[in-house]
Amino acid sequence: MATKITRDVLESYLNCKTKAHLRLAGQQGNVSDYENLLVVNRQEVRQTAIDKLLVKLPEGEVVRDISLTADALRAGPSIVLDATLEDGLLSVRFDGLKRLDGPSQLGDFHYVPMLFHEGRKVGKEQRAILEVFGLLLSQVQGKPPGYGILWHGKESTPTRIKLGAGLRKSEQTLRELREMSDSPSPPRLMLNDHCRVCEFRKGCLAKAEESDSLTLLDR
Numbered sequence: 001m002a003t004k005i006t007r008d009v010l011e012s013y014l015n016c017k018t019k020a021h022l023r024l025a026g027q028q029g030n031v032s033d034y035e036n037l038l039v040v041n042r043q044e045v046r047q048t049a050i051d052k053l054l055v056k057l058p059e060g061e062v063v064r065d066i067s068l069t070a071d072a073l074r075a076g077p078s079i080v081l082d083a084t085l086e087d088g089l090l091s092v093r094f095d096g097l098k099r100l101d102g103p104s105q106l107g108d109f110h111y112v113p114m115l116f117h118e119g120r121k122v123g124k125e126q127r128a129i130l131e132v133f134g135l136l137l138s139q140v141q142g143k144p145p146g147y148g149i150l151w152h153g154k155e156s157t158p159t160r161i162k163l164g165a166g167l168r169k170s171e172q173t174l175r176e177l178r179e180m181s182d183s184p185s186p187p188r189l190m191l192n193d194h195c196r197v198c199e200f201r202k203g204c205l206a207k208a209e210e211s212d213s214l215t216l217l218d219r
Contacts, residue, residue: 003023003024003025003026003181004089004090004091004181005024005089005090005091005092005174005177005178005181006023006091006092006093007092007093007129008023009023009024009177010092010129010132010173010177011125011129013173013176013177013180014124014125014128014129014173015125015192015194015198016190016192016194016195016198017176017180017187017190018186018187018189018190018200018204019194019198019200020177020180021180021186021187022186022200024177024180024181027200028199029198029199029200029201029202029203030199030202031199032197032198032199034197035197035199038118041118042116042117042118044118044154045116045117045118045151045152045153045154045156046095046116046151046156048151048155048156049114049116049151049156049158050081052156053079053096057078057079061077061078061079062077062078062079062080062081063075063077063079063080063081064080064081064082065081065082065083065084066080066082066083066084067083067084067085067086068080068083068084068085068086068094068137068140069140070105070106070140070141070142073097073106073111073140073141074106074107076099076106076107076109077099078098078099079096079097079098079099080094080096080097080111081095081096082094082095082096083096083097085136085140089178089181090136092133092136094113094114094133094137095113095114095115095116096113096114096115096116097111097112097113097114097137098111098112098114098149099111100112102143103143104141104142104143105141105142105143106141106142110141110143110145111137111141111145112134112137112145112146112147112148112149113130113133113134113137113145113148113149114148114149114150114151115129115130115133115148115149115150115151116151116152116156117150117151117152118152118153119152119153120152120153120154121152122150122152122159122161126150126152126161127161127166128166128169128170128173130148130150130161130163131148131163131165131166131167131169131170132170132173132174133148134148134163134164134167134170135167135170135171135174144163144164144167145163146162146163146164147160147161147162147163148160148161148163149161189204189207189208189211191204191205191208
């Protein structure tokens, strides 16, 4: 297991632990047309959201592609896009951060995480990602963000997502991913609804058939 825990690994874990294990092992499958379409739609949502943000701010108030450290945030930009948190095991890219008033270890301000999502509705996965972002961000700025902002749907509608309720779950998620990265043994194979669009579908289905997995019963 040589690959770091990235945003992609995190999203994979939230859909399927086996997929996260394969990602950590550096494996790639056959990406479906549907998944490619989601990537395109997310980029469109992202660009629309950024356009809305930049209309209200001078360019100097927005920074891009920075390392997510306390020193970088102390400069106090209003918006941060594509900040990456790195350590020995993590390499997690945040879609964006928004500055708010309120004391933290950075000064008299702090940041909340932003996430771009192609879907119209707010799902459990997006809430979980924002919770993990909130946990990681709190370790940098010394203050947990009260909410995150999800930009979603064709119109890139901003929705506030209250954070904090999933703190223990976020800690468990990161702990299990760290344990997974240290273990060559795959987790128990469990087919689910994500299999229909997953790039590893054929391989997992073949393994499930070989072992007569009970998760085949509803398929």
